[in-house]
Amino acid sequence: MRLAAVIVLLLSLGATAAVFVIPVAGRDEAAMLPERTPEQLAGALEAAPVLPIGEDAADFYDLAFTVNLKGRNTFMLATGYPAGVYVSVERDAASMGFLSGGTRLERVRGNIRNIDAHSVLLRRRGAFHELVVDGMMTGGLSFSAGAETAFRMVGGVDVTDVKFQPIREPVVFGDDFMREPKEGSPWENISGMWETIGLDHPSLSANPFRLSAVGARALTVVGKPWWDAYRATVSIMGAPGQKMGVVFSCRGPDNYYLFRWSARDAGNVAELLEMRGGGMSPIHSVDAGYVPGVWYKLELVVGMGRARLYVDEHLLFDVVSRGISGGRFGLFADGVNRTYFDDVVIGPCQEAVYNGMSPFRYFRPLSGIWREDAGKMTASLGPPPAFPGLYVCGTNWREWAVDATVLSGNGGIAAAVADPLNFTGLVVKDGAAVLLQHKAGVETLLASRPLNVPPPYALRLETSRCLVSGTVSGASGAPVSLSASLPHGLSGGAGLLTLSGRADFAPNFRVGIPDRQEALLSGNATFSSEREMSSWAGEMSDWYTSKGGSFWYRGFFTGDVEVTAELSDAKIPALGLLALGVRKTGDDGTPMNGYVFTVKKMPRNAAAPHDASSPDNDDFQLKLYREGNEMAERTVSRDALLAASIRTLGDTVAGYVNGIPVLTFRDPASAAIAGYKAAFKAEGFSVPPANILVTAASMRDYQFGTAPTDWRVAMANDGRVTAGNWDVTSRWQCDTRWSFFTGVPNNHGKLAMVWNKKRFTDPIRIEFDAAIRMQRERGNRYEYARDI
Template identity: 25%
Template sequence: MCRGWSPAAEGASEKVGWEAAGGTKIEDVRLQPLGPIQMSDDFMRAPDSGGTWEPEAGKWQQRALREDAQASAMDASKSANPFSYYGEAGAEGPGITLTGYWFWTDYRVSAAVRGDEESIIGLVVCYQDPANYLAVRWTCKTAASAADKLQLLAVADGKEQVLGEARQGFLAGQWYRLALGWSDGLLVCWVDDEPRLRARTDLFGQGRAGLLSAGAEGAFFDDVEVEDWEGVADELVFMQPGKWELQGGQWAAGPKGVKVTAKAEATATTGRPQWRDYVACVQVSGTASAAGLLLGAGGPTPVLVAVRPKGAAASLAILTRPAGGNWQELASVPCQYSAKTGAFLEASVEKGFVTGRLGGAVIEAFVAGLSGGRVALFVSAASDILFSNFAVRFPPPPPPAHLVKEFTDVSQHFEMAEWASRRHAWVNEEDLAKGVHLLQPRVAQPSGPWWSKGDYFGDYVVSLPVRGVGSRDFTQTVTLDAEPGWHGAGVTVAVSGRSGEKVLYLKVSSGDTVVGEAQASVEGEATVACERRGQFVVIRVDDKVVWAQRVPSPPGRRSETRAADERKGEGQ
């Protein structure tokens, strides 16, 4: 398969043509426009309906999850979802069932999977025929043979090659979310949305998606999804035209990567302006005034994450450059860098929050106007900088911490309040002090703050709906990074409104010190998002940044929310 890159913007109108040389004759030329790949299957149908699946090998059937004597009597018309898809290996090899089209490319297939002790579970991408495909294969921790393995496989001409392997078997009888993605030669496996294996391969490039069952016992599959997925992996041994746009300096690609010599600034840019919320990384070695990754290249607010080698005083820095202006340093930290051995540089952006990592050094900054865009390799005054092993990946969005149906009337079944109420994730400080964790039915709700029941480590977002702006005076507060009883500690965001004014007033305090204020015009109602991003606190109103600042905090504390208005005590 021959793949090419076009520098045109997504959605732009382009022409396609061909040219024959040396007397070559080309016939039956066809153009196939491609739309987004989107397929899902929850197998909620009659057992004799195969849906879009085409078994290629082995035995495949819809089957109830029940294992008792009544399992065979399950009826799809009388149950929400009694069936999963059950696959068993064939006499001559693994069982494989397929969906999709031969021209599918740059996609990710995922499924809920469950196996027994001797089950071997897998997913397939880029399927050509029984002797040519890419797959992930997973064995049980306690299997009699080949136990405790997660493997990325390439099967070419019937010969199997292990591209990557980890000791991480599944537990028998346990459900997992297994996913496999292929894009631009990059093969990635996820388990429960966490990336576990990566490998590069130039095989195939397109093909159908499938499920695989290869053990002595079969495996269950459910809730299958296939969707567009994009990733970039490039060893930089060849700067492919169209994929890379070179500007300034001399870029000489070789077996170890691309070597750059430049008296001033030089860039090699790839990707699309539509890229959002990604992680870019590259191996860098050699000497230069600065060398690194330029995020949002070509956009209005490009951000450079770069190492600045200065012998033993090397530093990792984040810089930005307004249109027509000079580079401005946002943050820098000392780092360990050897021009000879180099280091692995990683830069990420998520809704304006930029992180850089090199060795053990970590640096953070917030740039409100940056959400993504193209990526460039960047050097300034380089004599022998070498870039290699470049990659871009797009992490899946984090799932919400709590997502349940809201039952608001629990007066008859108060035992359901703990998990089914809209208050299920919160406990009032008054109840907490008394050791009451189950919300009993009350005539009047307690006053005071409501605390999240769990501790949240790392980055998180607390979204607060605010209604009736301009119709009354009110103040609602959200406290981050604190604990019950720590009054005056943590980071507090006070959201206020005044009668007759369609304006939200926000005040941010760290402990007893006010660290910032902002306001935003709204119409009636708005959503205020209070975000902890590394060492930064970011406040958004209807997804627009109104305040962002570095506010250090204790790690992994709770969140509190309270309302001081006529709805006091509701636990917003």
């Protein structure tokens, strides 16, 4: 009888491990892994020596190694025992699935090259596990578990070049190229000439620096080989007759994916290409060239074998490819004239997508009967009291964005799925859109609105800081929107939902983490210290004062809005009062109109009970008002008041203390609130306007501190030339220290004009600061003046 072998790998951060082949008596090497009974496999795993990772335990990691089968059929790795994820490698196939004791449930299988030696990469990002073999993505699945502490490997094969890399930090990178050309750069230049172009007085310029590239197939890259599951944005502007773009999943100068975009006069095409071994293969293309001299915003979402590319928020490509398996990010240019890049921002992006074609099985049935057939996903339930049907991606997230399409039946989507008895859902039910919550099997109706259009229905469910919004769009008509509040502390998975009978879904759905809206900038930091410019650039430039010491924001908010007061430095006395208001009609002497959230510090009462563990806590009386009428009230005890906020989401109004919602109410008649203003007031203490953050997706605030990607130069002469030259330049010829976003006529006429690329609906309000640029060659100050 031969001796089988169990492989034990010494794992250390960034180090290659030694290989130990340990004989295990009594095991027949000819009994290959797929033929083992569950009892035999459990015995092999139980006997396998285990090497703890210790302090390197991680739930975000890359485990890479090379396996040489040497004629044997199978090698298997288990991430946890007795329950976890397993990876199996054969000569010509690889698979992964779930392991419980000695029982395996295969979820993913893919063909690989028919050779003995394979390079294997197991990548884990939280609940998501991905298998990459020989540089090609084999598949992925979701499995929520704690941090790995040990791996078990069986199969009697040689395993070498082992590296275990905990991923301690997410993919985060930003570069506005605000540096002198001689300063160091995080970018590695592969080809072409790359240099930073800047103005003479960068500290007094709106946007003084950018990166330029010249040359044939110029390429520069940044990042790590393990970069994956990220969102990258970059501003880009090209010249006539050239090509420009971005590179991703770059694992060498001849191994990457390329988005290549040609000018309208040089091919007029946008292409997605794959570079392998120096050869370029087309993946997809569309006839759409760029306009020279116009800044564009490119957004790339990469992860889990999939890439989506947007231009100015419009989806251009959405592809699934096994070769998209992680790598560096890069910028690309091709031509003899300068191509400009600016404002590179890269951050983590976790999402799972089901499209019926990819080898990634991040979703699985939790309850009900699910099958994909004839181009649709079908769910069916037994007669009551059957559990709701759930087909979910298992995660431990606390916020979710879920998208799916219901073709027929009482179908919907769910988030915060702990089990079939506990979840939050948006469903199409009996001709209505319904927001609901199941807790311990008991259903609570959160909101409901009738649907007056036939299916199919596109559904979107999004949660953010204990508020939930749902949108249902039919084949025609306006979307139906709902909102409500949720309990604090929910977590779990997300996916498809059906409550009864049968429901059909389009086989294309997605779950992810919603984007956070950035607060509007207050003042203009570049010019606020200049005495002559403080009126429009200082912290008070976005506010004005009115009756009773109240402050009013100059912005005009037509949709959801949030106002936050940062109070960590505030000295709030007893009976000190803070009032935050939104949807207000103006400073007309009715301070409580719209929605108002008040926070009042109560006097300390020695006789009042306090938390014994926190005897120094203060009490705060909180109230929410609608048009002067009190809608909700509560008193809370806090050791410190760091922040207070009022927020609207659809017809839901919420008051927050220290980032936690403490008061909420729904206002079905919210459409009757006519105001568009935001305001605040402090009594008994002061809060500087710089400490007030206003967040609203409906408002655009342009300070031109970044490339003007939301603006395009108007076209003249039937679209053949641009109307003027627009760039950051000095205003005064006699003193070149200050530079602003400037438009001047070019050789094609007197008009200099830019359009905003966004589409706006009524009501709309525009406020801007502008001045005449000095041009002595056109005469004195009155002669070079022009219309604005």
